Amino acid sequence: MTAPSLERKALDMRRGACPALSAPMMTGDGLLARIALIDAISPGQLAELCRLAQRHGNGILDISARGNLQARGLTEISAPMLDTEVRALNLPLREGLAVEVPPFAGLDETEIVDPRPVAEAIRQAARGIEGLAPKMCLVVDGHGRLRLSHLLADIRLVAVRSGENICWKLMLGGPETTGKICGVFDDADAIATAISLLQKLAAMGNKARGSDLANGLPVNADAQPSISPFGLFALSNGFHAIGLGPAFGQAKAENLIALCYEAERLGIKSLKPALDHSLLFFGTHEACKALATFAGRAGFITSSADPRGHIAACPGSPACTSATIATHAIASEAAAECADLLDGSFKLHVTGCPKGCAHPEPSALTLCGTADGISLIGRGKAAKPPFASISFANTSASLRRIADLVRIERREGENSAACLARLGTDRLAAAVTSGRP
Known part of the structure; x- marks a missing residue:
């Protein structure tokens, strides 16, 4: 057998810029718009997003590997209408630079520290930086149970213990297993260093990535493997979460709406689209187990054992x-x-x-x-x-x-x-x- 030619036009071979709510990207089934959230929403709000996807697109939604919602099948006329109507819902939409934290941040008793204050400080300080690569991403990880270690990040901050102090190991490029260690910092210096690195990358042009600053730095040697988000998790203050997901990250709007209705019926108040194409629903142990049973019957992934x-x-x-x-x-x-x-x-x-x-x-x-x-x-x-x-x-x-x-x-x-x-x-x-x- 001979290997097929992989020659393509340079444009075809680039993974391209991220589609956004206000800047959708053309695909084979129409325009695709990404709805990126920075906090939990209610099942009712997700159901409304699904209805908007039906009204303005083809009713197919993706959940990306990083936990972003994507509405498919939009047109040049309907895409701006989706943008307007989504913004009218007053959801916690991400604007600007992607600064990501694990989905259990602040609810995970095993994490070293809640990473959200550091992430928010970086998000605010980076607002004035222009010219960064479209896919530029920072991860701020409190080193809890459900981590983002396998996801690519230009700049990654991971909480570590140093004696009685809590610090941040800063890494550049790739997943945590191959990231290059830039140093270990306290909160203030970690934030300042991250902003300084972003400024350097902006000065290098919109194709520069974190790995471009990593030459000569040592590779991180103690990264831990990620665990699956699918299944039942016990959190702090008596909360539980059930991780569910559509097969291969794509679902019909009507199936997600039915899942949201069942979650509401069970008294579940909040959810987050999360890593590995998952949806994390937060509620009581009994409600989460009941929702998993409903979801399994509807064809959703409910367990880490599902191939x-x-x-x-x-x-x-x-x-x-x-x-x-x-x-x-x-x-x-x-x-x-x-x-x-x-x-x-x-x-x-x-x-x-x-x-x-x-x-x-x-x-x-x-x-x-x-x-x-x-x-x-x-x-x-x-x-x-x-x-x-x-x-x-x-x-x-x-x-x-x-x-x-x-x-x-x-x-x-x-x-x-x-x-x-x-x-x-x-x-x-x-x-x-x-x-x-």
Whole structure:
């Protein structure tokens, strides 16, 4: 088999700027507008957003990997109307620079410190900085249970203990596992340093990212893996949260409205769109369990054991003009047929093109759509040269052969990601081409 050509126009290969509520982006099914929130909203407010998505778009909503809502299928006429009507709801909309905190900030007894005051101070101080990259992002993490360590960040502040003091480790670029350590600071110096770095990046131009300032800095060596947001969590003051999500981060408005109505009926007052395409509903233990039962029957992901939660799939064709494959159909078959492979140790990346928008970091295994079929990439990003190329018709069979090989070869105590890495791409390619594990 020969590797397909990955040559594309430079414009096609860029992941592009973030769509915004007031600056939607054209996709295959119309304009897409992002509704970014900085705090919780009520189930009734989410239901109203869904109704607006039906009225002005095609009624399909995404929940992004970073927990942003996206309304699809807008037109040049309807997009400004959506903007106006969403703003009239007086929601806690994010304006300007993305400064993100974990969804349980201030409610998590395990976190070292509530990160919200530092995040808000940075958000306010950065208002006058212009010329930053469109996707510039800061993370301020109190080092609690449900963290943002796997998400990319230009600048990341993570709470650490230094003797009896609480400080902030500042890192530049990438997820926490590969971020470069810039220093450890108290609150005031952490805020001042973050603002100084943003000013430097603005002076370098709107393509500069945090990693551009990281040359020569040491790599963070003690990052902890993230945990799944799906499932039941006990929080402070008797609160609980249930993490739910639509398969592959996309839902019909009517299904989300029904979920919101049930949440209201159960007495749940607030929710947050959150990391990994999830929705976190906050309420009593009984209400959260009851909502999970309702959501499971409606087809939502309700548990970290659901294999669909271990797949990163972009909208695919026809929703995206760059995509060449129906990613959600492939992902659904993979979840149904290869659940043993999807053990949570890695994200199976299914992408419609080499841009890899759904999972910008390397994955243990990626299926990438091309003009000629599907490329299989091991331990890399979607644009990396493949170890094998297959036809659309052979996708499920090829992935099953890889899953069977891992099942046969997995050592005691070894997870799927470690087994895939040990086997190497030559063994994986041989399994795919030979027709047997």
